[in-house]
Amino acid sequence: MELKFIPLDYDYFDFNNETFVRVWGRTADGKRVCAIDAYNAYFWLILKENLGKKDIEIVMEKVKGIKSEFAGRKVYVKNVEFHEKNFLGKPVKALKVTVSNHKDMQVISERAKDFEEVKIRRETDVSFITRYIIEKKVLPLQWHSVSGELLGEKDFGGMFNILDVDIAIKAENISATSEDNFLPKIMAFDIETDSLEIGKGSILMISAVSENLKKVLTWKKFPAEGYVEFCKDEADMIEKFCSYIKKEKPDALVGYFSDGFDMPYLRARAEKHKIKMDISLDGSQPVFARGRITSSRLAGIVHIDLFRFIETAYSQYLQSETLGLNEVALELLGEGKKDFEHKHSAHITHSGWKQYFEYNLQDAVLTYKLAGKAWQDMAAFSRIIQEPLFEITRDRMSQLVENYLLHNLHKFNEIAEKRPLHDEIEERRMRKKYEGAFVFQPVPALYENLAMFDFTSMYASIIATHNLSKSTQLEKKEKEALEVELEEHKAYFTKNPGFFSLMLNDIINKRKKYKQEYKKNPDAMNFARSNAYKLLANAAYGYQGFFGARYYCIDAAAATAALARKFLKGVIDKINSFGCKVVYADTDGIAFLLQDKSKQEVLNLLEKLNSGLPGIMELELEEFYKRGIWVTKRTGEFGAKKKYALLNEKNQLKVRGFETVRRDWCNLAREVQNEILSRILKEGNATSSLKFVQDVIKKLKKREIEKEKLVIKTQLKKEIAEYVAEGPHVTIAKKMIALGMPVDTGMLIEYYIAEGNGKGKKQLVREKAKLPDEQGRYDITYYIEHQIVPAVENIFEVFGITKGDLTGKSQKKLHEF
DNA sequence: GTACACTACATACC
DNA sequence: ACTGGTATGTAGTGTAC
Numbered sequence: 001m002e003l004k005f006i007p008l009d010y011d012y013f014d015f016n017n018e019t020f021v022r023v024w025g026r027t028a029d030g031k032r033v034c035a036i037d038a039y040n041a042y043f044w045l046i047l048k049e050n051l052g053k054k055d056i057e058i059v060m061e062k063v064k065g066i067k068s069e070f071a072g073r074k075v076y077v078k079n080v081e082f083h084e085k086n087f088l089g090k091p092v093k094a095l096k097v098t099v100s101n102h103k104d105m106q107v108i109s110e111r112a113k114d115f116e117e118v119k120i121r122r123e124t125d126v127s128f129i130t131r132y133i134i135e136k137k138v139l140p141l142q143w144h145s146v147s148g149e150l151l152g153e154k155d156f157g158g159m160f161n162i163l164d165v166d167i168a169i170k171a172e173n174i175s176a177t178s179e180d181n182f183l184p185k186i187m188a189f190d191i192e193t194d195s196l197e198i199g200k201g202s203i204l205m206i207s208a209v210s211e212n213l214k215k216v217l218t219w220k221k222f223p224a225e226g227y228v229e230f231c232k233d234e235a236d237m238i239e240k241f242c243s244y245i246k247k248e249k250p251d252a253l254v255g256y257f258s259d260g261f262d263m264p265y266l267r268a269r270a271e272k273h274k275i276k277m278d279i280s281l282d283g284s285q286p287v288f289a290r291g292r293i294t295s296s297r298l299a300g301i302v303h304i305d306l307f308r309f310i311e312t313a314y315s316q317y318l319q320s321e322t323l324g325l326n327e328v329a330l331e332l333l334g335e336g337k338k339d340f341e342h343k344h345s346a347h348i349t350h351s352g353w354k355q356y357f358e359y360n361l362q363d364a365v366l367t368y369k370l371a372g373k374a375w376q377d378m379a380a381f382s383r384i385i386q387e388p389l390f391e392i393t394r395d396r397m398s399q400l401v402e403n404y405l406l407h408n409l410h411k412f413n414e415i416a417e418k419r420p421l422h423d424e425i426e427e428r429r430m431r432k433k434y435e436g437a438f439v440f441q442p443v444p445a446l447y448e449n450l451a452m453f454d455f456t457s458m459y460a461s462i463i464a465t466h467n468l469s470k471s472t473q474l475e476k477k478e479k480e481a482l483e484v485e486l487e488e489h490k491a492y493f494t495k496n497p498g499f500f501s502l503m504l505n506d507i508i509n510k511r512k513k514y515k516q517e518y519k520k521n522p523d524a525m526n527f528a529r530s531n532a533y534k535l536l537a538n539a540a541y542g543y544q545g546f547f548g549a550r551y552y553c554i555d556a557a558a559a560t561a562a563l564a565r566k567f568l569k570g571v572i573d574k575i576n577s578f579g580c581k582v583v584y585a586d587t588d589g590i591a592f593l594l595q596d597k598s599k600q601e602v603l604n605l606l607e608k609l610n611s612g613l614p615g616i617m618e619l620e621l622e623e624f625y626k627r628g629i630w631v632t633k634r635t636g637e638f639g640a641k642k643k644y645a646l647l648n649e650k651n652q653l654k655v656r657g658f659e660t661v662r663r664d665w666c667n668l669a670r671e672v673q674n675e676i677l678s679r680i681l682k683e684g685n686a687t688s689s690l691k692f693v694q695d696v697i698k699k700l701k702k703r704e705i706e707k708e709k710l711v712i713k714t715q716l717k718k719e720i721a722e723y724v725a726e727g728p729h730v731t732i733a734k735k736m737i738a739l740g741m742p743v744d745t746g747m748l749i750e751y752y753i754a755e756g757n758g759k760g761k762k763q764l765v766r767e768k769a770k771l772p773d774e775q776g777r778y779d780i781t782y783y784i785e786h787q788i789v790p791a792v793e794n795i796f797e798v799f800g801i802t803k804g805d806l807t808g809k810s811q812k813k814l815h816e817f
Numbered sequence: 818g819t820a821c822a823c824t825a826c827a828t829a830c831c
Numbered sequence: 832a833c834t835g836g837t838a839t840g841t842a843g844t845g846t847a848c
Contacts, residue, residue, distance in 0.1 A: 292832070396833045425832080436836030437831070458831090459835090538831095542834025549834085557835070586837085587831045634840065642830045642838050657829055657839075664827060664841090714827070725825045725843045762819085765842060786841080 001169060002147040005033040006182050007140050008251050009302050009388050010129045012039075012102070015156045017073055019102050021132050023174070024165075024281065024300045026182070026251060028143075031166035034281070034300065035146045035174060036156070039132050040078050041102040043109055043124045044415045045095040046087055047117055056082060056093065059117035063097055066111050068104075075104040087122070087415045089471035089498045094415060102128045125419045126406065133386055134407055138174045140382045140389065141182060148172040164246070164281040165300065179383075181525060184375065186210060187250035188368035189241070191262045192360045194345055196742045198261070199268030202234050204345055205357060206241045207364035210248050216361050217241055220345070222353035227361060235273035238266060242278045245301070252302045252389070253279070254371040256325045256363070259305040259394075263296035264288065295394055302389045304378070306370055309393040312400075313377055313535065321663040321713070322748055329366040332373055338362040380528035384536070397539040398546050404536060405503065405551065412499040417470070417550040428547035434558035435487055438565040440572070440585035442630040442639035444798055446680065447583055449594045450646065451602050452622040453571070453609075455564075457511070457534065458588035459541035460504055462563050463556070465615025467493050469500035469544065470553035484559040491555040500540075500551060507537050508616060564588065571609060571619065578605050584630060584644060591628065591644075599624060623648050627681045631794040640794070647681035659791045663748075668709040669787040672696050676792055686799040693792055693806050700788070701780055710783060711772050713748045728753075728769040735771065753782045 005025040012021045023035040045063065047056065060080045068075040079098040084091060097112065099105050109121045123131075138144060151168035153160045160168060187210040194201025205218035216224075217240050219231045231237035245253060255262045263286060270277050277285055281300025288296050296303055311323055320327035330336040340359035348356060381392040385400055386407040392400065409416055420428065455461070463469065466482055474481050474492040481492040497505070511533035518526035543549050545557030564587065572582045575592050580602070584591040594602060602621075609619050625646045633640040643657035653674075659665045660674040676689035683689075699705055714729035720737075723730050729749040736743050743749075754776035756763040765786075770776050784807060793803055 398834050401834080429832090433836065439830085439837060454831095539834055542836095544834085545836090546832095546834045548832070561836075589831075633838095640839065656831095659840095662828060662840095717827070723825085727826065727842060729827090790840085 035171040037171040042098040162283040184251035190363035209364040209368040257307040376524040376528040380532040401543040437587035450625040454589035460537035464505040468556040472498035669791040673791040728766040731766040
């Protein structure tokens with residue numbers, strides 16, 4: 001038997017003290033496949049130097065002889081091989097120790113590490129599935145050919161009868177064939193409940209959406225559209241939901257925040273009713289893994305919590321102020337959630353229920369559409385990093401980088417470094433900060449005729465070009481070594497590239513390749529690939545400075561930042577001496593005035609600058625701008641860093657750092673500031689802006705501004721009890737809890753500032769803060785003095801306009817400006 | 818009762 | 832706990848007067 005299929009997920013099981021991997025996938029004609037592959041894991045023993053042939057033979061025998069018992073199993077070593085390997089770039093003699101059962105690896109390696117010939121053990125902390133994918137090259141989301149016998153009825157204790165697949169095969173050989181794309185069958189779901197606290201209330205309805213399915217299941221019997229299916233009770237509803245999954249046979253079951261809410265809720269209710277959640281393809285129940293966020297895993301169907309993927313892969317590109325389904329869907333799909341005011345189910349009217357069903361359905365529809373939109377990105381990450389979808393949709397950036405490294409080390413014959421243990425993590429976290437990026441001190445003014453250069457993937461290209469990594473760092477100066485001066489010492493790195501730099505170099509090249517390919521052929525997969533490589537490249541620098549990294553190297557991170565400062569300052573000097581004038585720079589970007597130079601001359605300069613840069617470092621033109629404005633800091637007369645606004649030649653505004661882009665300012669202040677920045681940059685003066693602000697202040701004084709524009713949103717970043725200083729949002733959060741409203745860490749708390757009680761001493765802001773729908777008159781003075789004026793004051797200051805001119809307390813007249 | 822320095826906190830930039 | 836450092840700015844807190 002031989003067939004072509006595409007792996008979507010992996011797991012493993014024991015049978016008769018042997019371990020087997022199950023590779024779950026699909027054939028091109030849509031059949032579900034489970035390929036069972038015998039596999040034994042191994043780890044490495046790195047031997048001491050100066051061991052002779054005889055010594056090695058002796059230690060190999062000793063390792064082979066390790067026998068023990070653990071959890072009722074016989075524990076033994078299956079095989080020992082001698083290999084010449086590399087560890088951290090240096091040649092080592094090592095033993096590859098294959099164990100009977102992956103779960104017994106710790107027991108065996110504990111015994112082996114005490115042999116006198118053994119220096120260290122490594123790779124006992126590599127996940128079994130990761131190891132399987134690396135060694136057997138059965139890669140996720142790439143087509144493979146598998147050959148072997150079909151699973152017999154009696155194999156593995158009758159597994160055949162449990163597996164819900166079209167083909168189960170005992171794999172003898174699996175090999176990659178092609179890279180053709182694959183479109184999965186996706187089913188999205190969403191639940192609505194009585195209480196937001198898991199297990200407290202009941203589930204009122206469940207929506208499920210796939211290509212040919214749009215359903216809302218409920219046991220609340222109220223008039224509804226045809227897509228609503230009524231169930232006997234909550235238990236019946238959960239079972240029907242599971243049976244729809246069984247019928248639809250999706251590759252992926254997708255929710256939005258379903259790891260944190262929908263799945264654990266379903267489990268709690270299923271347990272309460274003593275019913276099974278029969279979703280998995282092997283008869284097992286969803287497995288909930290402990291962690292920062294509990295993730296829930298199904299066998300044979302990939303459960304994806306889209307929120308978690310969006311959080312790591314998209315959030316930096318999104319304008320949305322929260323990562324809630326509504327905002328994210330609005331931004332990515334142009335379509336948001338349906339309006340519905342949540343009440344306790346006892347208070348919902350007949351027509352209210354109809355709306356509620358519709359609302360619930362729409363959430364699943366949005367999740368379904370978002371999953372379709374994100375599919376190419378998830379697939380690109382899975383193929384590039386070579387980890388299954390389940391993992392790459394939940395991994396953080398540092399884990400993605402690390403997994404990429406693990407899956408590529410074999411190209412360098414490298415044994416992987418270990419993950420840091422608790423004590424080491426603590427030590428790393430105590431470390432004092434190293435010096436980071438250089439930020440240019442701007443001179444506040446309105447400038448005309450600017451250009452911006454920036455380094456492409458600057459930190460990554462510095463690491464790749466200069467070999468800055470753990471394995472290439474030298475303890476002391478050697479000839480031919482690169483010397484980088486840090487704050488308290490010098491760091492040295494070899495001229496010969498190590499695996500980290502070479503991999504990063506490859507990542508940057510692939511990014512360039514797919515970016516160019518996308519320009520020729522703008523399809524989603526090319527874009528997704530280009531983007532995934534870009535994100536990996538950008539995270540590589542932070543990875544080396546991250547306390548949890550296997551290849552942690554703080555000197556490499558510090559040296560990267562030091563070289564970045566050097567190159568940035570070098571380019572600043574060269575632009576200035578060319579005859580342009582640098583007005584601002586931050587980390588890897590430089591803004592300068594063209595002065596009397598033409599655009600062509602600037603482009604020629606760029607080319608000249610590039611020819612002087614080493615390795616793969618590259619500077620590019622970001623854009624030309626008509627005008628730009630920099631303002632003073634509120635405290636002190638210096639120009640503020642990280643705050644500016646630019647107008648490009650298409651009259652598009654680019655605002656950085658200003659209150660306009662900060663979500664913790666009220667919309668009125670943000671809109672007013674954005675408007676005057678736009679006017680000033682387009683008009684070249686502040687005349688109409690001044691009038692505009694004066695009018696807004698007048699309106700505010702006459703209470704003509706709607707309260708919604710005055711709502712301030714601040715995120716609750718930790719548990720209320722942990723706050724040392726109680727800000728207005730904390731007070732409001734407490735008030736919300738007292739009112740029985742749901743409050744969770746991470747929530748955006750909304751409030752407005754109302755008039756004080758007028759009695760005696762000045763009230764604190766938090767004492768005047770009220771919930772958006774709480775009765776009260778807004779505090780005019782607060783909004784003028786603490787929102788509008790601070791947002792525009794420094795901008796007007798550039799034109800010599802003072803606060804008094806804005807609020808009408810000035811002697812000067814408008815025409816004087 | 819208020820002015821002031823300092824700290825806590827949130828959020829942005831790259 | 833889940834990339835890094837640099838930076839601005841508000842409101843709260845404690846203390847001096």
